Amino acid sequence: MFYYYFICKRKLWYFRNEIQMESNSEAVEIGKLIDEKSYKRDRKHIMINETINIDFMRNRKVIHEIKKSDSMEEASIWQVKYYIYYLKKHGVEDIKAILDYPKLKKRVDVELNKDDEEEIEKILLEIEKIVRDQKMPSIIDSKICKKCSYYELCYI
Amino acid sequence: MKNTYYLLKNGELRRKDNNLIVKACDGSEKVIPIETVKEIYIMGEVNVNSKLMTFLSQNSIILHFFNYYGFYSGSYYPKEKLVSGSLLVKQVEHYRSKEKRVELAREVLKSASYNIKRNLRYYNERGRDLEDEIKTIKNLRKHLDRQNEINELMGVEGNIREGYYRAWNKIVNQDINFEKRVKHPPDNMINSLLSYVNSLVYTTVLSEIYHTQLNPTISFLHEPSTKRFSLSLDIAEIFKPILGERMIFSLLNKNMINEDSFEKEMNSLYLKDSARKVILQKYDSRLKQRIRHKVLKKNVSYRYLIRLECYKIIKHILGEKNYEGFKIWW
Amino acid sequence: MYVILVYDVKLDSAIGQKVLRNVYKICKKYMYHIQNSTFEGELSRAQIVKLRYELDEYIRKDKDSIIIFKSRNERWLDKEFWGLEDDKTSNFF
Numbered sequence: 225m226f227y228y229y230f231i232c233k234r235k236l237w238y239f240r241n242e243i244q245m246e247s248n249s250e251a252v253e254i255g256k257l258i259d260e261k262s263y264k265r266d267r268k269h270i271m272i273n274e275t276i277n278i279d280f281m282r283n284r285k286v287i288h289e290i291k292k293s294d295s296m297e298e299a300s301i302w303q304v305k306y307y308i309y310y311l312k313k314h315g316v317e318d319i320k321a322i323l324d325y326p327k328l329k330k331r332v333d334v335e336l337n338k339d340d341e342e343e344i345e346k347i348l349l350e351i352e353k354i355v356r357d358q359k360m361p362s363i364i365d366s367k368i369c370k371k372c373s374y375y376e377l378c379y380i
Numbered sequence: 381m382k383n384t385y386y387l388l389k390n391g392e393l394r395r396k397d398n399n400l401i402v403k404a405c406d407g408s409e410k411v412i413p414i415e416t417v418k419e420i421y422i423m424g425e426v427n428v429n430s431k432l433m434t435f436l437s438q439n440s441i442i443l444h445f446f447n448y449y450g451f452y453s454g455s456y457y458p459k460e461k462l463v464s465g466s467l468l469v470k471q472v473e474h475y476r477s478k479e480k481r482v483e484l485a486r487e488v489l490k491s492a493s494y495n496i497k498r499n500l501r502y503y504n505e506r507g508r509d510l511e512d513e514i515k516t517i518k519n520l521r522k523h524l525d526r527q528n529e530i531n532e533l534m535g536v537e538g539n540i541r542e543g544y545y546r547a548w549n550k551i552v553n554q555d556i557n558f559e560k561r562v563k564h565p566p567d568n569m570i571n572s573l574l575s576y577v578n579s580l581v582y583t584t585v586l587s588e589i590y591h592t593q594l595n596p597t598i599s600f601l602h603e604p605s606t607k608r609f610s611l612s613l614d615i616a617e618i619f620k621p622i623l624g625e626r627m628i629f630s631l632l633n634k635n636m637i638n639e640d641s642f643e644k645e646m647n648s649l650y651l652k653d654s655a656r657k658v659i660l661q662k663y664d665s666r667l668k669q670r671i672r673h674k675v676l677k678k679n680v681s682y683r684y685l686i687r688l689e690c691y692k693i694i695k696h697i698l699g700e701k702n703y704e705g706f707k708i709w710w
Numbered sequence: 711m712y713v714i715l716v717y718d719v720k721l722d723s724a725i726g727q728k729v730l731r732n733v734y735k736i737c738k739k740y741m742y743h744i745q746n747s748t749f750e751g752e753l754s755r756a757q758i759v760k761l762r763y764e765l766d767e768y769i770r771k772d773k774d775s776i777i778i779f780k781s782r783n784e785r786w787l788d789k790e791f792w793g794l795e796d797d798k799t800s801n802f803f
Contacts, residue, residue: 241698242464243593246461246462246591250755254755254756257759261763358699359699359700360698360700376687377691377694377695380676381757383801385801388802397735398735398739399735399739402803404803410803411743413740413741416740416741660802664801664802
């Protein structure tokens with residue numbers, strides 16, 4: 225959800241208003257398969273309160289988030305910062321996060337500071353405003369649209 | 381790639397090794413790779429059990445059943461995977477508000493009748509003189525804009541179809557003697573063909589609706605849920621001319637279907653098994669035919685045009701973009 | 711994509727038998743079994759990835775071999791039957 229906020233607010237709106245897509249986008253489906261496969265031995269997909277969906281955790285202190293490419297790095301960083309924030313609000317302190325790019329053999333460490341927390345709170349309010357709006361945000365008309373599973377719904 | 385399967389033989393459809401297997405009464409059998417199945421048409425007498433149904437449900441596969449005479453008997457519509465409460469509420473609102481309902485119903489008929497007119501024009505350009513019929517339909521289409529009651533719209537639609545059907549005697553180069561639509565039971569070749577082909581279009585539309593959040597029972601042109609998934613009836617109106625009727629003309633004019641394709645029983649005509657197979661094969665390849673979509677700028681199948689129609693209705697219902705029905709653009 | 715898959719599983723032990731059985735069962739979910747150790751069918755790129763991951767669970771990299779031939783479209787592949795003709799890939803039955 226936090227990720228969608230940075231990538232496409234329209235997708236965020238659809239998603240939160242329960243218009244979800246069967247993955248008719250090949251890119252999305254392949255991405256999902258790669259992440260299922262890559263970290264088989266770790267505990268995967270920890271869904272907490274139907275709100276955050278952590279790819280997996282190691283040592284009870286480090287959240288891992290798997291991504292196919294680093295082209296959306298900023299969004300990914302905010303996504304995991306939000307996870308840390310959320311856990312902190314629920315009494316789980318001192319959590320760190322790592323972005324994993326198995327295909328690129330790259331990892332990025334992420335931590336949460338005071339400024340980030342304020343920023344997250346602002347964004348959360350903004351998200352609520354967006355999804356409650358009767359009118360959905362407009363199309364972003366970007367080159368990433370063609371690979372999105374919402375492409376046909378958005379552009380028809 | 382998900383495909384449609386057509387089971388024409390009598391026998392049994394079972395789950396085996398997390399896969400599907402058909403065992404026909406004649407001893408032959410076929411494995412259907414589960415990952416490749418979108419829907420299954422059961423045209424013969426086939427036994428199924430609840431273990432199979434559960435498995436199909438897990439894989440979001442719809443079954444369409446037809447009886448001995450080739451009449452549609454019903455579909456197994458598995459538990460829905462895509463549900464949106466907020467969309468459903470709005471879909472209902474578009475039925476409850478007369479103004480909103482009429483707006484959608486009218487657009488359905490406008491695109492359906494446009495596609496009918498397009499069929500006539502196609503044959504007019506190929507040596508049939510259909511100028512009068514085209515003119516009549518053009519005028520009737522204008523009436524659609526003036527009607528503000530569902531039954532009035534339906535009335536205009538009836539008149540359009542009447543004029544359209546009259547033209548069939550000129551389009552088809554066999555002696556079909558087609559006067560009017562008779563359904564229960566079909567009394568001549570054309571009526572029998574129409575019943576069969578319309579039920580194919582209806583079931584295809586139903587399968588596409590299943591893969592969206594739309595509720596198949598809440599419709600706008602037809603009265604909701606009188607016996608059938610009536611939203612499917614609505615959307616089928618738009619696609620009958622291109623998927624069904626154009627195919628019927630071609631089957632008849634190429635003599636792939638003729639008098640010998642039917643069996644007479646009492647006062648009705650039924651399609652023979654062999655003829656049903658000819659139609660299904662033609663229909664299947666028609667659904668797979670691809671066309672360049674001018675808005676999406678990519679190739680889409682005729683079948684996918686139906687899915688896109690569902691998306692347009694969703695956008696209309698959500699108040700994003702006014703619904704404009706599909707009109708043949710090529 | 712139109713795919714032809716052939717496999718060769720080494721039957722050196724009970725494990726080999728098990729691998730063979732599983733490879734066969736997995737392939738059967740995605741494609742038509744047209745001859746011994748040979749499958750054929752239309753698959754999306756995602757389905758090919760999925761199939762591969764499923765097979766990777768079982769095959770022994772040093773013993774078993776799987777080859778797939780891919781063609782962007784079935785039309786670009788001429789297929790002839792020499793001898794018995796059997797339309798196993800049809801969606802009609």
